[in-house]
Each structure stands twice: as structure tokens, then as C-alpha cells.
Amino acid sequence: MLVARLLELEAAGALTTAHVRAGAQVGGVNVRTVWRWLDAARSEGRVERRPRARLELSDQAWEVLAQAGGNVAALHRHLKAAGGDVPSLASLHRAVRRDLEADLALAGPSEGGAAKVAALRLPPSEPGAVAGSSAGESGAVAGVALPAGARLVRTSSVRAVGEAVGQAMATQGAVCLFGNPGRGKTAAVRMALSEVPPGWKVTWVPVPVRPSVAGMRRAVFDALALAGRFPHTSALADAAVVGALGEVRVLVVDEAQRLPVPCLEYLQSLWDHPDTRITLVLCGAGSERALARLPQLASRIGAWQEVPRLAGAEVATVVSGFHPLWRTVPAQDLTWIDRSCAHGTFRTWAALTAHLQNALLTIADASIDRPLLRRLFQRVAPPL
Structure with missing residues (x-):
């Protein structure tokens, strides 16, 4: 815009060195740089920056x-x-980071940033890969980051x-999923409900902070996306x-451990109503203790399913597939x-994976060794 305006002044015979100095101040550059821009505009007929050759990585x-597990230094050694012509290690780092950031910006939340990340373009049939969700080859499920x-x-x-959710759907019953935080309860439910039988709908009801019956009623109304204003x-x-709720539907209440007895009674009234056809899924760390405060509802739970920590025997297989x-x-x-760190908690493994990716992309010649991992442990575990 600056160069175009100066050219307009020059065409009108009104361009002076004062205009160029003012333009240099606005652009935050040297006066000679502005004169150079003007010379390029006159000789080449362009007012934008000269396009630079961009380093593109092949498939x-x-x-x-x-x-190489995302190790840019290993790619540099391979090249x-x-x-042939090999870019510098710093240039390779910039190119990888640029393309990763671009792909992550384009990936929608339902893709979890996984489907389009160019640095990890693995063939779907790669040997040793553990099958992910049926929602797609990337294993991404809506709502799971x-x-x-x-x-x-x-x-x-x-x-x-x-299996527990499927059995509850078969009888339009209720199921309680519990377990310590970070073990993957919500992700497991979303995977189970990523493909439901035709005619079924799935509604996730967020539990308000310090919920009341009025707040819970509003949360269910909003989650159902009912037309019109709230009555x-x-x-x-x-x-x-x-x-x-007269249509067959799975009503998932996540963070159910927050619910006081009156809110649980409200959900029970919806489930017991003769005109509703819902399967009730109550999920959360401590949800089983919340339900114990209302024996009438607890006695109606068809399945109590705990999500335990990842067993030590399956850590290597599961994490390699993750x-x-x-x-x-x-x-x-x-x-x-x-x-040493994760203790069978998937949320910790996910956080450690993100920190490790960042370290490999930003630290030259970084490799996955125990000293690096020990430093990353301190980032994902709170101080004692």
C-alpha cells in the first residue's frame, strides 16, 4: 500500500523526499529501502514483495x-x-514447523489435529498399527482432542x-462409567457412540458448575437444540x-459427579417418563459415589463399568498404536x-506426546532418550 501510494504521488508530480522519509517511518524501514522498493516498482511493475523460493519437503x-519419530536431524542426515543440494538443518526445522502449523490451522476440531498433520503421513495399512476408531482412518472422533x-x-x-453402552441401548437402560481422572472415560464413550444404529441420536449434556435443577433443565434444553426461546x-x-426425548436417543451426562441429588432426581424423572425413549449414560470420576446418594436411581443402573488404568502388559502395544x-x-x-510418569493414565501419555513433539521440532539434534524424557516428566507432573 505504501509503494502504491508513493507511485500515485510520483505520477502526479508531487513526490518529494519528505514523503519517502515519512513512508520509511510508517514502514519501520530505512529510507534507502523505500527508494529501492520504488525502483523495483518502476522497473518490474510490482508493488509487492518479490516471491522467494520456498523449501518444500517431498512425500x-x-x-x-x-x-524417524519426527526427528528433523535424522531427516537432515538422510538427505x-x-x-544433492541439502538445505541447512535450521531451514529444515523452519519448513517442518511451517507446514505443521499450516496443517493444524486447517484441521477442524473434529479431526483432533491428526488427520492432516503432514509430518506424520503414515499409510493407513502400516504394519504394527493398532486399529483406531471406526470414525476414520486417522482414528479421530468428534469431541476428543x-x-x-x-x-x-x-x-x-x-x-x-x-459393550456396556451397547447393552444399555438394547434395553433403553442406564449405565454408569467411573474411574480416576485422565483414564479415557469420555474418549471411550465417544468411540462407543461414534457409530450408532440408524434412527438413534446422541446428545451430550454438559453439567453446569454448581448445578441446580433449573440449570440442569436449561442444560438439557440447550443440548437438545430445541427451537425457540427457553420457556x-x-x-x-x-x-x-x-x-x-420421545425419539430413541442416548443422553450422555459427562462430569456426573458434580450432580447433587435434586439434579439426579430430575434426570431420573426424564428417564422414567412414559413418553421418553432414552438410554442414560452417566460418566465421570466419582460418578458412582454421586449415584450412591440416590438409591432409587442407583438401583436402576444396569451396568457399573470402571475404566481402570492402562495395564502394564499392554502399555507398549497401546502407546505405539497411539x-x-x-x-x-x-x-x-x-x-x-x-x-516413572504416566502410571497408566492416557491423559498423561497425551500430554507427554505433545511435549515430546515440540522438543523434537525445536531442539536441534534432539533424540528420544532418558535425559530428555526426564526433563519432560517435570512438565506433565505437578510438583509434590
């Missing part, structure tokens, strides 16, 4: 990078061994949750909610990581 280079390149893994706990009386709101970075780490080291 083969991305595959090498993926096989040097192959011969994953580190770039990660995919959900169907562990034994995930399969057990799927001004509870009777009208309940009538609208019951009408929508993210390609871990496929380059020996099984005994994965067991050491789990004992």
Missing part, C-alpha cells in the same frame, strides 16, 4: 521424518547421505465400555424436553516411562 521426506498425528486405540477398557415456566420447558513417535522407543523404555 518421501515426510515418510522418512515419520519413520545428506542421499546427496489428540496430539498431532495421534489416533485413538481400542484398548480392552474401550471395548468393555462399548418461561418449568412445566413448558419439561414438556418441550419430553417431546424431544502415536508413531513411540514406535521408535524400545518396549522396556515405554514400561519405564509408564512406571
